[in-house]
Amino acid sequence: MKSHLRSLTVIAAAALLLTACGGQDTGGQGAAAGPVTIDYWLWDTAQQPQYQACADAFHKASPQYTVKITQYGWDDYWNTLTTAFVSGTAPDVFTSHLSQYPQFAAQGQLLPITEQVAKDKIDLSAYQDGLADLWVAKDGQRYGLPKDFDTTAVIYNTDKLKDAGIKPEEMAKLTWNPQDGGTYEDVIARLTVDANGKRGDEPGFDKKHVATYGLGLAGSGGGFGQTEWSMYAMSNGWQYGDRNPWPSRFNYADPKFKETIKWFTSLIDKGYMPSMEIASSGVSQIDAYGAGKYAMTTEGSWNTKTYWALKGVKSALAPTPIGPAGKRASLFNGLADNISAGTDNPEAAWAWVKFLASPACQEEIVAKEAVVLPALKTATVKAEQAFADTGIDVKPFTVHVQEGTTHLAPIAEHWADVTAIMTETMDSIFSRKSDVNALDEANTRVNGLFG
Known part of the structure; x- marks a missing residue:
C-alpha cells in the first residue's frame, strides 16, 4: 500500500x-x-x-x-x-x-x-x-x-475475454434466466477451458479436467449471498423477506429462489464453475482469479483495487446481467x-x-x-x-x-441464527449433498426463530 x-x-x-x-x-x-x-x-x-x-x-x-x-x-x-x-x-x-x-x-x-x-x-x-x-x-x-x-459487478480477465472472441460491449448487455442461463451462461461456458484447450461450449469439453473456469466461486453465500447469488435471485423477482428492514418471515423456500439456486449450482455440474471443495480449499477467489483459474468473478466494489493490483492480469468491469424481472440487480450494502x-x-x-x-x-x-x-x-x-x-x-x-436497481441489504433480528441455519443448508446444496428442496426445511427453521 x-x-x-x-x-x-x-x-x-x-x-x-x-x-x-x-x-x-x-x-x-x-x-x-x-x-x-x-x-x-x-x-x-x-x-x-x-x-x-x-x-x-x-x-x-x-x-x-x-x-x-x-x-x-x-x-x-x-x-x-x-x-x-x-x-x-x-x-x-x-x-x-x-x-x-x-x-x-x-x-x-x-x-x-x-x-x-x-x-x-x-x-x-x-x-x-x-x-x-x-x-x-x-x-x-x-x-x-x-x-x-457497495454494490456488485462482474470482474473479468480482458485477455481471456479476447481469446474467447467475446467483445467487451457484449458484457454490458448480458441477460440471465433460470431455465438456460441466457446469454450470461453462454459467456460463462465460452470462457471455460479444459486441460486440452476445449471450451465449455465446444464438443468434447472435459468437465472433469478444467484449466480455467468461466465463473469463480467464493462459497455458498450462506443466507446472504451478496457476491455469489443475490444478484440473480433478486433479478428473478425474489426478496429475502416479507419486508425490510425487520422481516418477520423469510422467503428461502420461494420457488423463484429455489430455481435460481438450482440454476446457479448447475454451473458446478456442467464444469463451468468450481466445486465447493475447490472454493473452500484455502485459495481465495481473488488469488485463483489472479492465477488464471477463473476467467471472471462476481465481486463487491470494495475489492476492486485488490483485483487491479494483481500482477500479470488485466481486468475490466461489467454490470450484473439483466434477469427475468427485466432489470439487473445488486444488494445495496x-x-x-x-x-x-x-x-x-x-x-x-x-x-x-x-x-x-x-x-x-x-x-x-x-x-x-x-x-x-x-x-x-x-x-x-x-x-x-x-x-x-x-x-x-x-x-x-x-x-x-443511477438506474434504481439496488436492493437494501437485509436487516433482521436473529441474523446470527439465520446465518448458521442457511450456511449449513447452502453448503450442503452447493456440495451436491442435498438438492434445493432442502431449502423448505431450512426456511421453516429460520421462520421458527420469529415465532
Missing part, C-alpha cells in the same frame, strides 16, 4: 468544513476540557491509510482530539469486539456492519445518536438514497451515519461507525463519527483514494473520477444507483 499523502489544502478544507454552520460540521456537544484519545477499530487494511488521513485532519482541526486506530482482520474482528464488550474494554468507536449492529443495539452495547443528529442538523438526504435508513434499529433509535456503500455505550468520551466519540460521515473525510480524502465508494452523493462523484484517473471505470457498480 503506497503511503497516503496529505496536503495542506486537504487540512485547510477539513478545518473549514469543521467550523461551518449546520449541515455536516463536527460541532454539537462542546469541546472536551483537555486532550482526549479516541479508540477506533476497523477491519480493512486497505482502508486504514485513508481513515488515518481522516484522523490526522480531524486532529488538525480539533487538536483536543486524537484518534488511535486499531485494525483486526475480519475473521477476528467480531469475536474480539464481543469479548471487549463483555470485559468493558470496547473501543469508543468502531466500524460496524449491517448484519451485526442490530444485535449489539438490542443488547444495549451501542450509544444512540438520534438526538445528536437532530441537534446538529445532519442532512441525511446528502447520502445515497436509503443508506441512512439502514442505521435506525427496531427501537427507533439511530446508531450510525453512512460512511460508504454499506458501513457506518457505531459508538460503544460504555465510552468514557461520548462527546469526542460523536465528533469523530460525525467527521467520518462529513465531506471533510468522505469527499476530501476517502473519495480521492479510490478504494471504496463514499456514501455522500457528492463524494461518490469524486470517487468515480478518482477511479477513472487510475484506469478503472466503476460505472458497472454505480449504474445500480
